[in-house]
Amino acid sequence: MKKIIYESPYVTADTVIFTIQDGVLKVLLIKRADVPFKGSPALPGVFLLKNESGLEAAKRALRSKTGVQAGGYLEQLYTFDSRFRDPRGHTISITYFALVEEKNLKIRLGKNLPNRQAGIQSPKLYPVNKLPRLAFDHKEIIELALLRLRAKLEYTNVVYSILQKFFAFSELQKAYEIIFGRKLDKRNFRKKFLSLDLIRPTKQILRGTRSRPAKLYEFKSRKPSSLKKFF
Amino acid sequence: MKKIIYESPYVTADTVIFTIQDGVLKVLLIKRADVPFKGSPALPGVFLLKNESGLEAAKRALRSKTGVQAGGYLEQLYTFDSRFRDPRGHTISITYFALVEEKNLKIRLGKNLPNRQAGIQSPKLYPVNKLPRLAFDHKEIIELALLRLRAKLEYTNVVYSILQKFFAFSELQKAYEIIFGRKLDKRNFRKKFLSLDLIRPTKQILRGTRSRPAKLYEFKSRKPSSLKKFF
DNA sequence: GCAAAAGTGTTGGCGTTACACCCATGG
């Protein structure tokens, strides 16, 4: 076969990990321990291992950096493949975006790293609307992921992956408001969301909030599904 | 850098080229001249050359198989990267989808091929709803491309790329009907499309059709642009 | 004059938006 005569580019998987923390949409970034862009925050990413798919690699990066085992949402975003995106040579990046509950995020020090680097590489959450200067084209990747995330909220149920199993309606609404970056009308939101038939009320009640207790809901299914339109 | 210890997968670019011919949505396929899947129709694709981006490679495949130089629409679709999709070894495919006018399609024999293979490799158009058995996972790729194409028609102006510069309203409507696979109401279609402000009437008139002559329209811009919603 | 496609408005229903007050609890 001919393929031998071609020189394959390197292939990485980079993942944009979103979560909501303290009412703000944040992205998980790691300070690079090596050149190029040494010291700059970057998306967690790995080179593909032999015979490893991009999705497997993205899961590997997700697990090793966040401790998230499952329950989040993960999908392929786009493949960035410009010749010039990595000064070391042609490296294409299959990018993914992930949505995870903050409580599942057990941020870990990099494994198998000397302490000096572990300190530097330790992952941190950054608000998406106050991003620092990033390594490579990672800012562009995050911006695309954010567009995709907003679009997905409009016609899928993926918001389940950023909420706890039982949640108050106001928490659901806050997730939408935080991600969309605008306020929504409480009554209209309830009406619309209930009409989608994605969630059901439970017998759980959220108490201890110094205000009226809230009925808790759960998603009928915590698997991704698409709808007609939505918001 | 560590990357050296990883063995990169091979990287190809495969393109789903759509056009409308004789009122039917068709895809351009090439019969494979070599194993694996020798003799099966497949998407036109190429291995990435050194330092070549996926988009450049897709354009290269498009030009060499169809003679289309420009004017069509081309965008990245998805990256298929399962370990098992190519029996020869791990090969990831960055896939693209293209929309071209049929009249721009000058289907060419493969270059630099012995006649025996040229005959076999000669590209042909196949109706998307009567696809033969295809090589690799190419059927899956086409199905995804078709979903994307339908979605794009709903909120972008990309239909311009499958129409001639001047077109009758009925031709525009037919393009939508063929791609969506259902009839649309003539009056509602006109109303909705005109309200989008994407096209303008010209002084051209289409005569000689054994029926009432049609006013011809043109797109104000033949560059991709996105809108709110649409259909 | 007839076949064939072009061109043109109105109406009813449905979904979206805008909007304000009472309720249940914790402190």
Add this chain to the structure above:
DNA sequence: CCATGGGTGTAACGCCAACACTTTTGC
């Protein structure tokens, strides 16, 4: 008792879908 967020309905508007007849040409 008061501060806090929970919970609820209605009316106006705009968008979308359904629908039929007249016009202009080629033959």
